[in-house]
Amino acid sequence: MRRLPLPALLLVSGALLLGCSDDDPASDSTSSSSTSSSASPSASGSAGASSGTAAVCSSLDQLQTSLAALTKTPLTEGGIAALQTAFTTVQADAAQVVDDAQDEYADQSDQLSADVSAVQGALGDAVANPGAATLQAVGSSIRTLTSDVTSFASDVGSTC
Secondary structure, eight states, rough: OOOOHHHHHHHHHHHHHEEETTGGGGOTTTTTOTTTTOOOOOOTTHHHHHHHHHHHHHHHHHHHHHHHHHHTTOOOHEEEEEEHHHHHHHHHHHHHHHHHHHOOOOOHHHHHHHHHHHHHHHHHHHSSSOOOHHHHHHHHHHHHHHHHHHHHHHHHHHHO
16 A cells, blocks of 8 residues: 655645644624535424434534544544544434434435535545545545534524
8 A cells, every 4th residue: 555645644634633623602693504505494483393303413413523523533543444434433423414304404414414425535546546636536525524513503502
């Protein structure tokens, strides 16, 4: 296996940290996302909707935790393999959010699925062709996922 040069690893590590340094959705009032206002929960107020929203809140909280762990994964210690391992948890948590949220938040669920697929593809490219460009693509796709999850959490936040 070919090792990545230290400057490339540091570049990606820095990009990941900068892109994900603010995990508090309340302090990021200027964050924009293609999904931030595209869907809202049903106003029916039924017991089914509230229990569904509780599941969404719980699974979204778990996704935010695993995503934060992914962004703090040190590339210099474990390389791309460490990112892939951390991303496995993010994938599982994202799948649960999509499952829980699909009925009430279809647009955001679809965007979340697309974002996860983009990170998975970028990681695959980085494994196949390690280099600065592929590592930057990994960082970019993780930042997009983080941004969209933060926006989703903000949209759902008032119902949790």
